[in-house]
Amino acid sequence: QVQVVESGGGLVQAGGSLRLSCAASGRTFSSYAMGWFRQAPGKEREFVAAAHWSGTLKRYADSVKGRFTISRDNAKNTVYLQMNNLKPEDTAVYYCNAVETTGWGLTTSYRFNSWGQGTQVTVSS
Numbered sequence: 001q002v003q004v005v006e007s008g009g010g011l012v013q014a015g016g017s018l019r020l021s022c023a024a025s026g027r028t029f030s031s032y033a034m035g036w037f038r039q040a041p042g043k044e045r046e047f048v049a050a051a052h053w054s055g056t057l058k059r060y061a062d063s064v065k066g067r068f069t070i071s072r073d074n075a076k077n078t079v080y081l082q083m084n085n086l087k088p089e090d091t092a093v094y095y096c097n098a099v100e101t102t103g104w105g106l107t108t109s110y111r112f113n114s115w116g117q118g119t120q121v122t123v124s125s
Contacts, residue, residue: 001112002026002034004096009119012086020081020119022096030074033106035059035099036081038092038121047108049081050099059106063089086123093118 008020020036035050049070050059058070069082079096095118098111 001114002029002032002098003114004116006094006096006116006119009094009121011122011124014087014123014125016086016123017082017084018086018121020083020094020096020121022079022081022116024077024079024096026077029077032098032111033101034072034079034096035106035108035110036070036079036094036096037110038090038094039118040089040092043092045095048094050106050108051079052101052106057105059108061108083121086121088123088125091121091123093120 003025005023012018031053033052036048037045038048039045048061049068051070051072055072067085072079095115100107100109100111
């Protein structure tokens with residue numbers, strides 16, 4: 001199992017940018033697809049983005065396509081989420097987790113039931 005610590009959140013105006021980081025522990029980090037999820041107040045946790053262990057295959061929620069970019073550095077056991085053109089509806093606590101994969105590629109499902117503390121992103125209008 002991979003343990004994670006998310007960071008990089010904050011308060012930003014609409015149209016601004018933030019870069020989130022997810023530092024993971026475990027020598028097997030590079031073997032997992034990793035992803036970002038978010039949970040807004042009163043809403044269920046939802047998928048945001050995922051990257052294959054190689055970093056070459058990626059998947060995004062429709063709501064963030066063209067604005068968010070996921071990347072990873074396996075040498076640093078870290079996953080990033082670059083968020084540009086932020087909108088008030090992006091306000092949420094952001095979490096990272098390993099992502100389930102199939103023979104067809106990346107899914108939108110998280111793999112482990114344990115979560116980090118998350119990092120709060122607040123976008124003001």
